[in-house]
Amino acid sequence: MSLCGDFARNLGQETEGLSRVHLRLLATSDLHANLLPYNYYTDSRDDGVGLLRVAGLIAAARAEAPNCLVLDNGDTLQGAPLGDVAVADMLPCGAPHPMIDAMNAIGYDAATLGNHDFDYGLEALEASLAGARFPVVLANAVRRDDGTSFLPPSILLTRLLSDRRGQLHEVRIGITGSVPPQVAAWNRTILGNRLEFTDTVSGVAREAAALRGRGADLVIALVHGGLGDGGDTGDLAEGAENTAQAIAGLADVDAVVAGHTHEVHPTTFDCRPATDRTPIVQPGFWGSHLGIIDIAIESEEPQRRGTARRWSIAKSRTEAVPTSGDNAERASALRPVLRANPRLRRKLAGQHRATRRFTGREIGACRVPLNTYFSFVAPCAATQVVSDAQIAAARSTLAQDPILSGLPLLSAVAPFRCGGQNGPHHYTDIPAGALQLRHAADLYVYPNFLAILRTRGRDLRCWLERSASLYRQIDPDDASPQLLVDHAFAGYNFDRIDGLLYDIDVSRPARTNASGDQLFETDGRIRNLRYGDGRPVQPDDQVLVVTNSYRAAGGGHFRICEASETVVTDANPVRDHLVRYIREANAALSPRPSPTFRLCGFGRAEVVVETGPGALGHTERARELGLVHRGSGEGGFERFALMA
Template sequence: MTLPRQIVTAQGTAAGSNVHLRVLATTDLHAHLLPYDYITDKRANGIGLAHLAEIIVAARKASPNVLLVDNGDTLQGAPLADAAVAEIVPSGRLHPMIAAMNALGFDVATLGNHDFDFGLPHLVASLDGAEFPVVSANARCTNGTICLPRRCLLERHVVDAAGQGHVLQIGVTGAMPPQVALWNKPHLQGQMVFDDIVSTVATEVSALRDEGADIVLVLAHSGYGALDSAPRAENVALQVAQLPGVDAVVAGHTHKVRPEHLMSGCPDPNSAAPSAAPMVQPGAFGSHLGCIDLVLERIEQTGSDRANDGPRWRVCQTQAVSFATTQRRSLGAVPLRRMLSGFPKLRLDMAREHNATRSYVARPLGNSAVALETFFSILAPCAATQLVADAQRGAAEPLIAARPELADLPVLSAVAPFRAGGRSGPLNYSDVPAGPLKLRHAADLYLYPNRLSVLRITGQGIRDWLERSASIYRQIDPGADGPQQLIDPEFAPYNFDRITGLHYQIDISKPPRTNADGDEVYDTPARICDLRLIDGRPLSPEDEVIVVTNSYRAAGGGHMRAAAAAREVFVTSFSVRDAVARYISDATRAVDPVIEPTFSLRPLGGVDVIYETGKGALRHPKRLAALGLTAMDAENPEGFYPFCLTL
């Protein structure tokens, strides 16, 4: 096949005794093995590890020196992972993702925060079948349940531009956001602790150099962040790239794509200031493949700074790019199957696991009297999030009733739309038609295996919680001419909570409390207005209420500090998705959520705003009319459709 231009550009740049080393990287695969969407039960071109297989094979043929790495969040996400946890296939088989990575010849990997979502026993069992090292520098166990190497040295035989062979010592370390200890508190409390990424990686890089590493690669399951990020920050890949001794970085976690265009560099060996190492962040779900090309020149060095005096290598030229698999023809699963032609049992297992997953998520639950869609969920309450809120509350109320001290407290339910566009694109919306509901529809409405959690919180805490959520809206100037964009595209929709059991307005003429990353940028004036309980009583700052939510949010996930500061009442042993599935299956008739008018945008005297959503919104004309939305031009370059709303 013909490779994308970006991946062959570096061919021929290494001269003489120089070595061209190519690093190919995946990140945030989230159990997307095949180009298939089990939630919609349809083929999904442009995603899946299988989509990358042919490109990986061709890249290896184009360059004799290739390192293939994965940057974590691999074992959780798609229903394939849920099926593996549910043990719908016979025990003893490799995790489908691990089996595929073995077949493709991955050299090394690290873990992401979501790899802990199913608990340590499942993680240990999954990694046990890996034929490649898995490193994690900042994860420390307290009871010996899981012990991962903090770093590793890969000895690789490489060929220089003149055809001469050499032995290269490649040091690799990895790290993930330390916040995983909170996000997965039910699984990790008392068992694991997580250190600061930057300081830990710096220590491991120094150790790798002392152990003889010729070059050092960091697998940072962390977004780019800022150069001045505080200690223990979640997204710090830019800081990692600035560390002395780091030659290349793979970033991840935030599902962004960087760089989308080829970036080149030539480090200055005479500069006293360290230059940033080349870095890629190849999207998510197998949508992109990261490629870092390093040209290494051989130098002679003696001295005490190397474990064994002798030849050493220095990076003299770099190129980095993340390119989309959609730039290639539709590949499907065939290349991966071809690679596994020598392993017929494994290939058969993959086919069985795919079919078993489809059967698993096709299990009937019940029926819905209405469509459950999220196209307008950032603009107004919807039936999809109302169903989840009702299910959460229904599952929690018997447990709350068993606590007499909670009897007089109002019970609220906090929910967010998990599939509502954002960085995941214009196809990332829930759109379940009225009619039969299956397990895949419950997974559609609630993607993650978070447990049901119950908090006790003050009225002030609720207000702060809602201010964070309301920061998804841009500040609107009532006096401006022409329509203004309503939504901050960098704000993840799954961090936009509505809290049922309340009524409130949002004044978007006021500045947002936080930015998309949760940093507080304004403290006054407030956007949340006329905050009341559903019975009309004002909610004062000192009042106490009960909030039913999920374990991720209860731990402050999504930078929801008010939730983290609340008092935890209990965490259940079952997931929110289980609660949703049970709520549907226990219903004696088709579920028909009564949408609470939880929030609304405060009128601003006739100013026009632009609300962008998926094309599927056009399938709901009654909803468009009820919300006062008017279609504007055709879809924008990202594929979202703009609608005009007058406030």
């Protein structure tokens, strides 16, 4: 089964003095420390994730095309328990980061960084990158102390590429990369002011022009950012987060690898002539896809001896190939690679055992199951445990401050593993009984730090309006089934604020789009906002909200959080506080979800909630919430009707 279709066979006729070369770019992004096809949260095999699954596709793609570059677009080192173990146990002992080790063995040619690669701090990041046998580039990060680039801003690779007649040609390929500048705010707690992150578009434009000046025949931009709106670069605000399409419009850029938003682009073959826009590929997340850009370049024999050839792009073809489904056989091409590299096999086995031992440490117990299948319908015990831990940590921190400790203390929590774009099996589902360290990582995936904001009553409403954009608008006069949840909305942005009571009227239009980068003039969805004791929240009330460092910096486009005063930034991650809370409990936990929010505005509509198939194992909870199973939906989700 061919990965390149007819592209390589249809490069066109070569004439005297004209050479055509097929160059294939293979790209990964947002692997998030998923190396093996294994889910450490559930301690079970998962064939839907893992760099090693993609490595099989890489091997198959290389076998079809003699001229390949393998590239990674960042968010590689953090996101799964393997990343936590690497930082806690492996790097301090001088061992290489498992992801970097595997990328060396696979033979990556270059990479850039994502925002989450900075989550463990500069020392851990630099220790991880020290083992890389491929260049890692970044155009928009400089050290504040001396103004030097944190990493090389670009690299010029010289490759001997063969044409259709087998003749070799020297082609110079420039590669640069960028990361969202918001990482400076999102990770300020651990990075401090040691790095400055500048605008991605101007940074890539500068490096692309410099690469051309150094003789680059092609320039590839590894953009750790989503596609964006596709407008002209002049339409983008300085420091925009998702700029891949804008960067593709730069004159000196020939191909773009996008990432960050966990989307897949294109969803079908995208073959275009050279006169069309620059090809872009976005290869999903966790090893779900391999991005492929096939480029046909051509060059005429120079008229003067000693003059370098000038290459131009004749056409390109872009594809994001899934590692599941029909491509499982291709992914299995990794087996001969591992057989040929027994050292890597042994190291992978040892790293896997170390991760299972680390995540299997027992920390406590819980009397009730903790799951997120219905977190968008009503508050759940899974997020309540996190909220209780945050409140306990905040009270301890504030105890010595009489002014702050006298203000109302609220807690903002969100489900992290809750389906959406990550698929129907991406849910927390912890049974009642013993709690292990992997369960704490399941409940709180990211190494965010505890933060406490001082804000006003009117700001709480704005905060909650952003969260309420999770829901599709429901027509209360339409009795036909209507889907409630917008899967394009990242579930980790659905904050509920424990300590408040409020209604969410889903018949009203949302205040923001799913990503939060567009604001709409509407009356909003939040109704009847009051404290837990029933008192109305007044606009000028001062309150404290315990949250995390990402949200405090405005992460997720929560502008009101960024504008609020951060009165405390704790030196410990929220997950550490959660583990401590579980360990120090006098008995097994029995969290009781606070009422917090109630959905309304359904009218005559049959509102349909899509959730993971694991929800079928929690029928009692579904009945409590008034949910009736309506069968399977698209993409592997199960559908429940919400009987209001």
